[in-house]
Amino acid sequence: MGYKxxxxxxxxxxxxxxxxxxxxxxxxSQVDELYKTMTGNRTNAPIPLICINLGYIEPYGRFKDWLxxxxxxxxxxxxxxxxxxxxxxxxxxxxxxxxxxLLLSFEKMELNIDKEQQFFMLPxxxxxxxxxxxxxxxMNNLLSSRFVLDDYKKNYxxxxxxxxxx
Numbered sequence: 001m002g003y004k005x006x007x008x009x010x011x012x013x014x015x016x017x018x019x020x021x022x023x024x025x026x027x028x029s030q031v032d033e034l035y036k037t038m039t040g041n042r043t044n045a046p047i048p049l050i051c052i053n054l055g056y057i058e059p060y061g062r063f064k065d066w067l068x069x070x071x072x073x074x075x076x077x078x079x080x081x082x083x084x085x086x087x088x089x090x091x092x093x094x095x096x097x098x099x100x101x102l103l104l105s106f107e108k109m110e111l112n113i114d115k116e117q118q119f120f121m122l123p124x125x126x127x128x129x130x131x132x133x134x135x136x137x138x139m140n141n142l143l144s145s146r147f148v149l150d151d152y153k154k155n156y157x158x159x160x161x162x163x164x165x166x
Contacts, residue, residue, distance in 0.1 A: 007085065008051070017067040022081060024089045025051035026096050031124045038159040039120075039152070049121050050096060050105075054084060056112050057092045099129060115147065123160055136161060 012019040025048035032047050041047070055064025066077055096102050096111075105111055106122040119142060123135030139157055143149070149157070 007089065014067060017069045019065050019067055020081070021063075021065040022054040022085060023051050024054055024057060024085075024092055025049070026093060026102075028099075028128075030128045031121065034124050034127060034163075035120065038124075038156050038163065040155070049102065049125075050111060050113070050117075052111055054088060057088050058084070099125065103129065115142075119147070119153065120156065127160075127163065132163070 008023045008025070010021040010023065012021075027046040027048050031049055035041065035047050036043070053063050053065075055062050058064065066081060068074065068077055096105065103122075103125050106113060106118055106125060109115075109118060119139075122138055126132060126135035126138070139160065
């Protein structure tokens, strides 16, 4: 269904150290195209369905980063990072490249998915699986729960509701 994996790194300064975080994500070409159509987003970069810190897909399930200091053995840190990427991202990609499993994870807000991410991606997953009415019901439910809508979200909803009617 056009899935691809995404791996990104984030660097930051922390006192006299360099902090490094690794993020794993999954992109879907259909969802990416629909998202860009409905939001007017014109970027060429893929929009991930999920983008999560590596620590959340490891058994202990919490944010993970590495602090690198000048006197560190960089090779040991590099080996550790890449070993963990290999060990945990492959099963993650396999499990969440299944659209039904991905739908379930968004419905249950697993994997540290927040309301914002759920708001934009869950309706698109419903759409690509032929369940547009579930997406509409989901958005209407959010409206009744006092979910804050800015103009960007209102435009997205309007485009979603009218999608396929032209």
